[in-house]
Amino acid sequence: MVLAGAASAAEPIAIEAFSKVPEIQSPSMSTDGKNLVAIIALPGSDNQETALATWDVENIAGGPTITPSGDRMKFIYASALKADKLLVLGRQEWTGQLGGCGEGSMSGATKTFVTKTYLTGSDHAKFSEAFADNTRKLGISKQTQRCLELTGTSQLVHGLPLDPEQVIVAQLNELSLSSNYYLYNLRTGDTKLLFRGGGRSSPGLFDPRTGELVTRSQIEPAGTNEYELQVHVRNPDTGEFQKHDALSTRLSQRYTVGISGLDEDTGKLYVLTDLFSDRVQAWMYDPRTRKFDDEPLVAHPEFDIAGLILGIQASNFNRVLGFRVAGPETEEVYVDPDMKAVHDGLKSAFPGMNVSIADYTDGLARVLFSVSDHRHAPSYHVLFDRSQLVPLGASRPWIDADAIGEQKWVTYTARDGRSIPALLDLPAGWKAGDAALPTIIHPHGGPWARDEGGWDGSGWVPFLTSRGYAVLRPQYRGSAGVGRELWIAGDEQWGLAMQDDKDDGAAWLVEQGVADPDRLAIFGYSYGGFAAAAAVVRPDSPYQCAISGAPVTDLGRLGTTWSSNRLQRIMQGRTVKGMDPMRETAKANIPVLLYVGDRDVRTPSFHAKGFYDAVRSTVPAKFELIPDMPHSMPWYPRHQETTLKLIEDFLANDCGPGGL
Secondary structure: OOOOOOOOOOOOOOHHHHHOOOOEEEEEEOOOOOEEEEEEEOOOOOOOOEEEEEEEHHHHHHOOEEEEOOOOOEEEEEEEOOOOEEEEEEEEEEEOOOOOOOOOOOOOOOEEEEEEEEEEEOOOOOOEEOOOOOOOOOOOOHHHHHHHHHHOOEEEEEOOOOOOOEEEEEEEEOOOOEEEEEEEEOOOOOEEEEEOOEOOEEEOOEOOOOOOEOEEEEEEEOOOOOEEEEEEEEOOOOOOEEEOHHHOEEHHHOOOEEEEEEOOOOOOEEEEEOOOOOOOEEEEEEOOOOEEOOOOOEOOOOOEEEEEEEOOOHHHOOOEEEEEEEOOOEEEEEOOHHHHHHHHHHHHHOOOOEEEEEEEOHHHOEEEEEEEEOOEEEEEEEEEOOOEEEEEEEOOOOOOHHHOOOEEEEEEEOOOOOEEEEEEEOOOOOOOOOOOEEEEEOOOOOOOOOOOOOOOOOOHHHHHHOOOOEEEEEOOOOOOOOOHHHHHOOOOOEOOHHHHHHHHHHHHHHHOOOEEEEEEEEEEEOHHHHHHHHHHHOOOOOOOEEEEEOOOOOHHHHHHHHOOOHHHHHHOHHHOOEOOHHHOHHHOOOOEEEEEEOOOOOOOHHHHHHHHHHHOOOOOEEEEEEOOOOOOOOOOHHHHHHHHHHHHHHHHHOOOOOOO
């Protein structure tokens, strides 16, 4: 059904279009350009199952080697390494005692998912747990051993692109429960210790050429309930690590100081920081003089610098080839002439699209890249010899782009004068002056996160706009990645000023003639689910209903679970204060739908169920506990089908008188 006021919208995009497994997901190419790997939809499964696929890049037309997911362990991610090795992530359901390990152990969860990392070759002949030391250690209880088997003990840290066989990995020491860092030979399994974990110290930057540790961080007390995050830099003359005050900050101040690389010509460090601006900029820091340069290396007046693009091949190794700007969607900007020429050529071939280079070989003989925008899910291609384009495939080729309308980056003023950025998505065919639209205020999770424009990987936004709804995604105070001042302004404002920002966005859309004031709703997931629950109990709600997915509703219980982690308590736990929805349930005044997965260990179901039980006698309320659904995507197709159907039906039938 197309909603009234949606002006010449196409047919709504079917739920199945968003729930099916993508045809192809996030392919990567080995640094030697020989292998290409991706997760694909298993042929013949009607896009219900995933599979691992590997192509010989010399013979892409010959098709990939395919290995299906198992009955329980499902492939969710893959990456081409080197030495003919692939890194593969699999995930499966797990029911049992977590034994004090992993997310959910503090809340007593017994139903979760286990994610494991495997190494295999391009022929998929053998899968082994990646980088793991599987020997039983004396002094480790069977319960702890089982727990570590479930959560995994190793991870890839750095690919060392010039080394033909070695990478840097972290392995958990099962006695100390801290990680040691090693050079790991992919062919032989041999290791060399680089850094021994433990105490308050953790590694920072590894030299991408040699693997040698260049910086490390250390947490030290700095007064009552305060800590200093110290950055120590290795002195190249003595080999000793020394504290650098210019790089060290108080944890509670929440400055960004990310050391992202080393300039081999000058010995200076590349640092991404907001020490000198409300936005993250790229600076060069000289460890010898202990001073930053006088001017930033790269800065943007409106948005953060999301990262530097450093060369990974012999001919351009460790040189700054470009940078990424965290604009409405992340944009790559190249300054290296060769990379810029290729990138500009690809943008010309795909006008108006976001082109992102994923991998390339030396001399740019082979370039793997993706193309997308807010109307088109990513598609993937290989450029050969700067002239021949070979498509790998589109992730969701069945989506009708004409059913998706316009997307804008907008700014509105909150009631206290603060400027709030937002993404506004409109139904296809709607234009200014048309009838005002039913509108969804859609706050992101986190809350220390932000929304990005372009294709919405969750599918929620195009699902809603194709049904005639306008969707506003406010970057409310407390959002990270859109300025440090806006981020910190959310401290202790849960359900208060953070919530005002969402309501003020709704009021602004009404003023603009976009939103019908009698057809407003709020829908969020995770922290966004908290915001939806808060809207239910706030007085004078502008919304006709709320949809709360996987919410936190009881701030008191949330604080208890966070207090066991001292860093999280300092950096975020102390900021989670404000209006607690569970203490205000008697004031509920609009209908609400709550849903959560029974394997969600991040926002356990007691939050949604407790809130539902408390308001159901006051307002129309629905609650759905979804079998085998975790907190974070990727979900099984049936999970997306179930949740989208719940949302669709609730908005149409239960959102205020006559539905939205």
